[in-house]
Amino acid sequence: NAGVMQNPRHLVRRRGQEARLRCSPMKGHSHVYWYRQLPEEGLKFMVYLQKENIIDESGMPKERFSAEFPKEGPSILRIQQVVRGDSAAYFCASSYRGELFFGEGSRLTVL
């Protein structure tokens, strides 16, 4: 049973470009979380999604960030017009019975 799959593992963007991060949850899991981790810090909740629904986006910045989890395909975290402060590791997790299982993360570097 494959774990949570994230891609790309590393992404470099210039300021003003768009970043798209993808996450496929574990088989049988229908809940996806996105977290952001800055260097030397813990993870910060961004958004919680079920298939075709955003359940809780209280941690998402109001502008430039969006997330979706379509009926078919992976969950996508989209960051428009990236700035240097967006440089971080973005982790996706899927849940089963309340326990979260994390992917290996996508590391975004904004030049």
Add this chain to the structure above:
Amino acid sequence: QQQVKQSPQSLIVQKGGISIINCAYENTAFDYFPWYQQFPGKGPALLIAIRPDVSEKKEGRFTISFNKSAKQFSLHIMDSQPGDSATYFCAASRANAGNNRKLIWGLGTSLAVNP
């Protein structure tokens, strides 16, 4: 405002020793307290978790002690090994509608176990 406070920030232990990491929380509505282990370049991996109806939970060399009245919980790693060298995070959450597990994380403890 840090809702989950973790200490120490870093810890060095000799092989075979006991590693102890502490966390304190503020929100009495929290009902789930996991510990995660993270190696460099990897995602966090769930180690062990506890709910407030028990005061201790043990899995192998890892033990969580929970003090509800003090709003504190700690991770003990017995017989620490060099392979345990990693960053450890405590977290807390409360069950919301739709089974949302929005974890609130501590800032992490970097553990180094010397051979």
